[in-house]
Amino acid sequence: MPAKELESPCVDCGDAEFVVDVRSRRLCKWELRQLLIWDPTSHRPCYERYVSLKVLRRIENYRRPKSVPKGQPYKLLLPLSFGLSSSVMLHAMNAQLERQLSKPYPMVGFELHVLVIEPSSISPSSASAEQRFGLLQKNFPRHSYKMLPFHSIYEYEPTVQDIMTQFAGEGFVDDGSLSHKERLDAFRASITTATAKADVDQILLNRLVVSYAKELNCDAILWGDSDSRLAAKTLANVAKGRGSALTWQVSDGKSPSGLEFNFPLRDLFQAELHSYANLIPELMAIIIPDEPPLENTLTKNLSIDELMMRYVQTHGEKYPGVMANVTRTANKLQPAAVSAGARRCAFCDAFMRDSEEQSEFCYACARSRPDSAC
Incomplete structure (x- = not known):
């Protein structure tokens, strides 16, 4: 018996009706398809x-890169x-x-x-x-x-x-x-x-x-x-x-x-x-x-x-x-170049301009x- 045709299927899985319309993408709440290979993102x-x-x-x-010792995330x-x-x-x-x-x-x-x-x-x-x-x-x-x-x-x-x-x-x-x-x-x-x-x-x-x-x-x-x-x-x-x-x-x-x-x-x-x-x-x-x-x-x-x-x-x-x-x-935006000893605001810790000396x-x-x- 053929599967019931969906009126508005999810654009990702195609196996369920969409629930959310986001940026012109209709997505469902649950992905129901079964994958033959192990995939942690399935279901x-x-x-x-x-x-x-x-x-x-x-x-x-x-x-954590491979160069970082195990146990140090x-x-x-x-x-x-x-x-x-x-x-x-x-x-x-x-x-x-x-x-x-x-x-x-x-x-x-x-x-x-x-x-x-x-x-x-x-x-x-x-x-x-x-x-x-x-x-x-x-x-x-x-x-x-x-x-x-x-x-x-x-x-x-x-x-x-x-x-x-x-x-x-x-x-x-x-x-x-x-x-x-x-x-x-x-x-x-x-x-x-x-x-x-x-x-x-x-x-x-x-x-x-x-x-x-x-x-x-x-x-x-x-x-x-x-x-x-x-x-x-x-x-x-x-x-x-x-x-x-x-x-x-x-x-x-x-x-x-x-x-x-x-x-x-x-x-x-x-x-x-x-x-x-x-x-x-x-x-x-x-x-x-x-x-x-x-x-x-x-x-x-x-x-x-x-x-x-x-x-x-x-x-x-x-x-x-x-x-x-x-x-x-x-x-x-790129931060302005400041010297290592540049003054900072005592309250917010932002770097000070020359006019604020x-x-x-x-x-x-x-x-x-x-x-x-x-």
């Missing part, structure tokens, strides 16, 4: 394989926010590791360390992530995990307290008798504008992640920014005066901290990550959904980062290729200070 969802390959192409450098840190992008990246990386271990002669190229900054310590409106953290360890048990509160930056960056006091200016007094949480809350409260608050929080979070990665002697940090997010960061950083930092804040390569920064999701749109997550129930269980933007919020109450993200989300649906070009162009802070950080924020 995988076609769309899952599509997303995974996009990620894996960006981490080719972390395959690359150590990679993955900061996880329980958001869509970083959660999808963890799932894709975990699936790749499982496939490597399933081979007759496994050669594991990397080991993954996951760092979670407790969301409720960043924003009081966020719920505690304890339950999700436990579920995370249960669903992906092969990796090591650590959850830290935001104020643990005082422990991992002992010198940051003096820098923060200087950054906040004369009107701020750091009370050493308070707890780390109270001290950080007081510092963050001293920052005035929405843009400055978002900018300062991101810098402190990056410093905490980098410090933890150095403590583990990691080779690189894998940031879970999608193409859409990177496009928004590119536009926002230029608007804030951080254009010189694009070579490491949105591009793959070495950062001023000495660690490699890698963005494996840079070839995937936000909508594609949503489609991926919706096909995997255990992944949806750990993701904290983004709060929908309030339509009646005044523009002046939004940070530049929020404005650019809204712009990219709105126009990215209509012109995804344009936003992709923004990210690709930024990734082609009289200040401890770069132009962008100076704009975020309470006495000069705009």
Whole structure:
């Protein structure tokens, strides 16, 4: 009896109806064909394989070469926010590791360390992530995990307290008798504008992640920014005066901290990550959904980062290729040549220009200070 003819078959396997239409490619959820030869990619969802390959192409450098002694894989840190992008990246990386271990002669190229900054310590409106953290360890048990509160930056960056006091200016007094949480809350409260608050929080979070990665002697940090997010960061950083930092804040390569920064999701749109997550129930269980933007919020109450993200989300649906070009162009930028002893910004660690020799802070950080924020 002839097989039932499919109305809209998957373009990859042709054995099932398509579920997702991505970039004019109709892909199914499950690949049902049986292969006569052993293939670790068979029996995988076609769309899952599509997303995974996009990620894996960006981490080719972390395959363990034959010259590296056995048992010494690359150590990679993955900061996880329980958001869509970083959660999808963890799932894709975990699936790749499982496939490597399933081979007759496994050669594991990397080991993954996951760092979670407790969301409720960043924003009081966020719920505690304890339950999700436990579920995370249960669903992906092969990796090591650590959850830290935001104020643990005082422990991992002992010198940051003096820098923060200087950054906040004369009107701020750091009370050493308070707890780390109270001290950080007081510092963050001293920052005035929405843009400055978002900018300062991101810098402190990056410093905490980098410090933890150095403590583990990691080779690189894998940031879970999608193409859409990177496009928004590119536009926002230029608007804030951080254009010189694009070579490491949105591009793959070495950062001023000495660690490699890698963005494996840079070839995937936000909508594609949503489609991926919706096909995997255990992944949806750990993701904290983004709060929908309030339509009646005044523009002046939004940070530049929020404005650019809204712009990219709105126009990215209509012109995804344009936003992709923004990210690709930024990734082609080359860092300026600097001497080994070049001065760095005390707060964000970016290299200083000659015109900034009289200040401890770069132009962008100076704009975020309470006495000069705009």
